[in-house]
Amino acid sequence: MDIKEYIASGVVELYAMGTLSSEEKKEFEQKMLIYPEVATELKIVQEALENYVLVNSRNPRPSLRAEIIASATESESDKMTKSKVRKMDSNHKLTYKYLIAASLAALLISTFASWFFYKNWNDAEDRYVSALNEKNQIALNYNLVKNTFEHTYSDLMLMRDENAKVMMLMPVDSTKHFQARVYWNKYSRETYIDILSLPDPGEGKQYQLWALTAGNPVDAGIFILPNDAGMQRLKNIIEADQWAVTIEPTGGSLNPSLDQMILISKNS
Amino acid sequence: MSRRIKISEEDLIQLLLAREAKGIEILYDNYSAALYGVIHRIIQNDEIAEDVLQETFLKIWNNFGQYDSVKGRLFSWMINIARNGAIDKIRSKEFSSQQKNQDIEKTVFSGSDVLNTVYNPDTIGLRQMVQKLDQEYRQIIELLFFGGYSQSAAADKLNIPLGTVKTRSRAALQKLRTYFGKEESR
Numbered sequence: 001m002d003i004k005e006y007i008a009s010g011v012v013e014l015y016a017m018g019t020l021s022s023e024e025k026k027e028f029e030q031k032m033l034i035y036p037e038v039a040t041e042l043k044i045v046q047e048a049l050e051n052y053v054l055v056n057s058r059n060p061r062p063s064l065r066a067e068i069i070a071s072a073t074e075s076e077s078d079k080m081t082k083s084k085v086r087k088m089d090s091n092h093k094l095t096y097k098y099l100i101a102a103s104l105a106a107l108l109i110s111t112f113a114s115w116f117f118y119k120n121w122n123d124a125e126d127r128y129v130s131a132l133n134e135k136n137q138i139a140l141n142y143n144l145v146k147n148t149f150e151h152t153y154s155d156l157m158l159m160r161d162e163n164a165k166v167m168m169l170m171p172v173d174s175t176k177h178f179q180a181r182v183y184w185n186k187y188s189r190e191t192y193i194d195i196l197s198l199p200d201p202g203e204g205k206q207y208q209l210w211a212l213t214a215g216n217p218v219d220a221g222i223f224i225l226p227n228d229a230g231m232q233r234l235k236n237i238i239e240a241d242q243w244a245v246t247i248e249p250t251g252g253s254l255n256p257s258l259d260q261m262i263l264i265s266k267n268s
Numbered sequence: 269m270s271r272r273i274k275i276s277e278e279d280l281i282q283l284l285l286a287r288e289a290k291g292i293e294i295l296y297d298n299y300s301a302a303l304y305g306v307i308h309r310i311i312q313n314d315e316i317a318e319d320v321l322q323e324t325f326l327k328i329w330n331n332f333g334q335y336d337s338v339k340g341r342l343f344s345w346m347i348n349i350a351r352n353g354a355i356d357k358i359r360s361k362e363f364s365s366q367q368k369n370q371d372i373e374k375t376v377f378s379g380s381d382v383l384n385t386v387y388n389p390d391t392i393g394l395r396q397m398v399q400k401l402d403q404e405y406r407q408i409i410e411l412l413f414f415g416g417y418s419q420s421a422a423a424d425k426l427n428i429p430l431g432t433v434k435t436r437s438r439a440a441l442q443k444l445r446t447y448f449g450k451e452e453s454r
Contacts, residue, residue, distance in 0.1 A: 008394040010434030013441045016340075016350050019422075029339060039338070046344040048444040050302075052409065053347055057301040058308050060321055065296055072292045073328045126374050 012038065016045045098176040155194075155231050163187045167243050169263035180263055181211070182243045189236035191220055198225060198262070201247045208248045210256050211240035240249045242267045274356040277342050278429065284332045292329050299343065300325075308353035309414050320357050324350045355416035401447070405440035 015028045032038045055234050158164060172179040179196040193209055201207055209220035220243075221234035230261050245263040246256045303324055308317040327349050335345050377399055404426075411417040411425060412433075423430045439451030 009436065010436075010438035013437040014412070014419065014434060016344065016441070017409070018351060018421055019412045019417070021418075033338070042340055044445065045441050048441050048448055049413070050341070050343050050347065051448040052444055053302050053306055056305040056309055058305040060299045060318060061305040061314075064318055064321070065300070068300075068325050069289070069292055069296060071322065072326055073289045127325065250291045 003037060006031065007038060007136055009042050011044050012041045016042060016049050064200045110241060151158070151230060157184075158183055158190075158192060158231070161185060167265040169243055169245060169265045172261050172264055178262055182265065183231070184211075184237060184240060186239075186244075189263060190229040191234045193223055193234055194231045195223075195225065198245075202223065203249050204250050206250050206252060207262070208252045208256070209234055210244045210246065211237045212242040212244060213239050214241065217244070217256050219252065219254070224246070274394070281335070281337075281342065284329070285334075287329075295328065296325065299346055302343075303346060306347060306350045306414070310351070311358060311418075316357065317354070320350070320353045324353050327353070351413065351416075359416075367450050401443060404436065408433065408436045408440050409421040409444075440446070 011024070011028060015025065020028060033044065044091070070148070159166070164183050167182045167184070169180045169182060178198050180198060181194040181196065183194065184190070184191040189209075191209075198207065206222045206224065208222045210217040211220045212218075218237065218240070219235065220237055220240075223232050223234060226232065242263055243263075243265040245254065246258070247260040247262060248257060280291065280294055280298075284295065297329075297385065300321065304321050307320045308314070308322065310316045311320060324346070328346055335342065339345075407426065408422065411422045412419070415422075417425060419433045420430055423433045426433075428436070
């Protein structure tokens with residue numbers, strides 16, 4: 001394109017008014033370096049535009065002069081922050097007011113919420129601890145009841161077993177009211193004694209149960225006077241037609257001390 | 269203007285390159301009214317226009333090394349910084365939230381009203397001449413230069429072909445040149 005045509009196209013004016021695309025702008029600046037007439041034309045157009053701008057001059061408020069000169073001549077670092085601060089001051093004044101108000105409100109709400117939830121948490125913690133205590137107490141009671149029940153249940157099962165023989169042991173001295181029962185399962189050979197009433201055997205003494213077969217005694221084990229009325233399991237016995245209880249030295253004896261016989265069952 | 273100091277552009281450039289405080293003072297005294305006129309014309313709000321004027325002077329002061337006299341005149345370089353700053357501002361979100369959307373068109377076409385805001389006594393004679401500038405020539409300058417319209421947007425706006433935007437721009441500025449031609453020779 002002829003350079004005169006290029007100038008006449010209006011591209012110089014558009015460059016001066018800042019409306020060329022970046023590509024057109026680059027092309028124009030290259031042309032300006034090559035053709036001095038383009039640069040000269042630009043200066044003339046710019047002067048006309050400058051005059052148009054001067055016609056539209058408007059004086060800013062007088063105090064602005066000092067502010068702008070001060071902010072420009074401050075030290076490099078201050079300059080950046082100052083200009084930013086001032087920019088915020090005027091342009092974001094309202095926004096920042098709202099932001100501050102909003103954050104204060106948020107702080108207030110969250111403080112209240114924290115207190116509220118802390119209080120709730122404390123209450124819940126207290127209730128949790130008391131519930132936990134209650135649970136432990138109940139578990140304890142349950143175990144107690146369970147043990148008692150299991151004990152009772154096994155006693156009951158023993159008594160209900162069709163193979164269990166129940167023998168009543170009566171006092172040798174008929175003036176006394178001593179009594180005990182022996183449960184014996186001849187198949188499983190398990191032997192239990194259930195003390196109904198017996199006196200303290202005395203210091204260094206224990207009771208001992210004997211299983212008699214045709215008058216011959218077999219040791220069925222020593223037993224103590226329990227605090228509760230539970231049944232005590234003693235030695236397994238193979239055969240017995242009569243049962244007796246004697247008082248023996250602690251640890252028991254090989255043979256019964258017949259003069260110390262307290263209880264005896266009827267011969268079955 | 270009372271404060272206006274006569275200084276050659278070359279001397280002013282030297283002061284500004286040396287970052288002499290005197291440089292920014294002369295710069296302000298000689299150009300603040302013209303630059304504020306451009307900015308206020310675009311922004312139409314005193315407070316925001318003052319902010320943009322400050323930003324403009326800080327850009328000129330801090331980026332003075334970027335000025336290239338080969339690419340044009342100093343005053344035009346500064347005018348473009350002011351104009352671009354103002355157009356960026358009205359296109360920014362913060363501006364549209366603060367302003368009740370002052371329509372650019374209203375600004376652009378209220379020619380005589382805008383011209384009444386001239387305070388520079390040096391240019392009173394020129395003002396009357398500019399008012400004679402044909403309506404269609406003034407429109408194209410207002411849209412492209414003060415409105416920040418692209419060529420195609422201006423073509424759409426004025427309902428003319430894209431090529432006409434270029435030729436009309438040239439004609440408009442040639443007309444301006446003839447008006448100012450007499451003054452330039454003073």
